[in-house]
Amino acid sequence: MSTPTPVLVATDLDRTLIYSRAAMTGDQFDSRDLMCVEYYEGAPLSYVTTDAAQQLRTLTAEAEVVPTTTRTPEQFRRIDLPGGPWRYAIASNGGSILEDGRLDPHWRTSVDRAVREGGVSLDEITTELRSRISEEWVSKFRIADDLFCYLVVDVGTQPAGFLDDWNDWCSSRGWNASQQGRKIYTMPNSVCKSRAVAEVHRRLRDRGVLAHDAPVFAAGDGALDAEMLKAADAAIRPRHGELELMDWRHPTVSVTAAAGVAAGEEILAWFARTARLPVAS
Known part of the structure; x- marks a missing residue:
């Protein structure tokens, strides 16, 4: 052994x-x-x-x-x-x-079970997120592994306060948002x-x-x-x-x-x- x-x-x-x-x-x-x-x-x-x-x-x-x-x-x-x-x-x-x-x-x-029990659905997240963004500063919107989503953005034209406002909305619904360079991730807490x-x-x-x-x-x-x-x-x-x-x-x-x-x-x-x-x- x-x-x-x-x-x-x-x-x-x-x-x-x-x-x-x-x-x-x-x-x-x-x-x-x-x-x-x-x-x-x-x-x-x-x-x-x-x-x-x-x-x-x-x-x-x-x-x-x-x-x-x-x-x-x-x-x-x-x-x-x-x-x-x-x-x-x-x-x-x-x-x-x-x-x-x-x-x-x-x-x-x-x-998948923990995500369902821990907050709102990915569909609800993506619907709300799409209402908050525009092609003026977002070049890509991707859903990853049917679990979470992310944006690829132009940091220079990204609206000030967007990330904080979006994270605040997500945090009461079992999700979180964070930014890594040009990517903004929206992730279930679970x-x-x-x-x-x-x-x-x-x-x-x-x-x-x-x-x-x-x-x-x-x-x-x-x-x-x-x-x-x-x-x-x-x-x-x-x-x-x-x-x-x-x-x-x-x-x-x-x-x-x-x-x-x-x-x-x-x-x-x-x-x-x-x-x-x-x-x-």
Whole structure:
């Protein structure tokens, strides 16, 4: 019988471990040694540094790494992340759990039930949202995984106060709204990364894959990651993104010194150091 893994690492992907060219800072795209990990419609889209790629492979060999993303399962499957394939991955902000690449229908059924019981329907949300927006500042309106919706907006022409007003309307109806760059997400409160991470942690402990006292370490950059970061035994966020703009702090959450793609390397080194695991050379 193999020795149980000592730690679970739950990490957000976009702007935490992987970066588009636009998400990099300064001359990082030209000055860093990069590896493309995602192509979309034939064009390169997301990158990690080659150092981060090696760090992630080393981390995966020693810890139970669970990619944890707001991307839908289809969008997640576009990424060829070093260290895979993954025993578990979490998509749709916790609405979907993938086990060995396959969607878990039982988890999704429980999530759908919680959404129904926790607030108004997605149809009611989208109807109200459409009445509040215009093509003058919204370029895309998307429904993701039949669970939540998001807008792609022109931040420069986005009406002042829109996000606060919309979040206020949602908050009394079991939903929340947050903004990540050009995307505004509207999410049921019951669809949450931290709940899915807790479920994966429980399953892995019950199966003897994780040690019974295995801690959870986490990383993420957006407001949708905050609950996951707080729920973890220790966590880290990059010095950029939505949480940085909010100046969001928590006693168990560290902040990187670097921003942009360099923060990805720092986050992976932090995971290894905090878990007392080997560090990639």
